[in-house]
Amino acid sequence: MARDPLADPGPLIRRIYAYVAYRVGEGAEAEDLTSETFERALRYRGSYDPRRGEPVAWLIGIARRCIEGARLRPEPVATAKETADPLDVEGSTIERLTLAQAVERLDERDRELIALRYGSDLSARQIAEVLDLRTNAVEVALHRALARLRKLLEGEEPAQSDMRLRERPSTL
Amino acid sequence: MRGFFRSRDEGLDLERELRASRPQPRDEFVQMVEGRVRETPSRATRGGFRIAFVGAITACMLFALAAVGGLGQAASAVGDVAVTAQRIVNTQGPTIVKKSSAASQYGKPTKKKIKKKVKAKKKVKAKRQVRRAGRPRFTG
Numbered sequence: 001m002a003r004d005p006l007a008d009p010g011p012l013i014r015r016i017y018a019y020v021a022y023r024v025g026e027g028a029e030a031e032d033l034t035s036e037t038f039e040r041a042l043r044y045r046g047s048y049d050p051r052r053g054e055p056v057a058w059l060i061g062i063a064r065r066c067i068e069g070a071r072l073r074p075e076p077v078a079t080a081k082e083t084a085d086p087l088d089v090e091g092s093t094i095e096r097l098t099l100a101q102a103v104e105r106l107d108e109r110d111r112e113l114i115a116l117r118y119g120s121d122l123s124a125r126q127i128a129e130v131l132d133l134r135t136n137a138v139e140v141a142l143h144r145a146l147a148r149l150r151k152l153l154e155g156e157e158p159a160q161s162d163m164r165l166r167e168r169p170s171t172l
Numbered sequence: 173m174r175g176f177f178r179s180r181d182e183g184l185d186l187e188r189e190l191r192a193s194r195p196q197p198r199d200e201f202v203q204m205v206e207g208r209v210r211e212t213p214s215r216a217t218r219g220g221f222r223i224a225f226v227g228a229i230t231a232c233m234l235f236a237l238a239a240v241g242g243l244g245q246a247a248s249a250v251g252d253v254a255v256t257a258q259r260i261v262n263t264q265g266p267t268i269v270k271k272s273s274a275a276s277q278y279g280k281p282t283k284k285k286i287k288k289k290v291k292a293k294k295k296v297k298a299k300r301q302v303r304r305a306g307r308p309r310f311t312g
Contacts, residue, residue: 013197013201021195026195103190118194
């Protein structure tokens with residue numbers, strides 16, 4: 001008999017929310033997407049296969065699809081915070097960035113890795129399974145993402161070499 | 173790489189910082205989603221309950237039948253039905269048993285026996301003719 005992936009939902013909700021919040025920012029949108037993730041999980045509960053990974057990895061897969069879906073949908077009413085380009089907002093280098101703001105300034109791929117590692121607390125091996133990559137590649141990419149985040153926190157712009165790396169998704 | 177360790181030495185333990193400042197959902201939100209998940213029973217649970225229910229009903233019926241000898245009755249009824257059906261289906265005549273004690277004693281005669289019988293019959297016939305020839309004619 002298949003194991004119920006939502007047998008203990010409390011910790012899973014917190015992990016999925018943390019992942020989503022790292023991806024899209026904290027607040028109502030993160031809550032909506034977390035809720036949507038669990039709605040879909042309830043609908044497809046029977047399709048969960050424990051041999052293919054832990055429940056959290058399965059839910060992360062659903063959450064990623066929800067985020068992609070939300071990106072494709074037209075935004076209803078945009079607030080000033082949502083419309084502002086993070087790069088424009090950080091025009092003044094004097095202001096020290098908070099950690100959350102720094103994460104928001106990272107590119108999509110780095111933010112995803114940070115969200116998977118420190119938001120949903122997945123191991124490098126689990127991240128590799130979710131992203132269909134090698135564990136070694138994930139570790140290297142995570143290390144680079146952290147280095148870029150540190151530079152942002154220190155008030156430096158990521159180096160050109162880092163930017164070039166960010167443009168190449170294969171190297172992460 | 174060196175820069176990474178230098179940063180750590182400077183006290184900026186980014187990984188610890190990231191874990192500590194992990195976004196936390198509101199408790200009400202967690203309770204709401206948790207309630208939604210818990211109020212929707214999984215298919216596996218429902219399936220298990222169904223199987224257990226059917227099993228219990230079957231066991232109860234078996235016990236009830238066994239208590240009144242229903243099982244034996246049912247078995248004999250099935251046997252009777254089988255015999256009747258066999259009778260209906262079987263349209264051939266009675267089967268002749270060829271190898272039996274009677275057949276071994278009084279089975280088909282051999283050629284020798286047949287010759288003897290024929291000779292004996294001829295003798296009887298000849299005697300009758302002689303008897304007829306030696307007797308005077310009946311005149312009334």
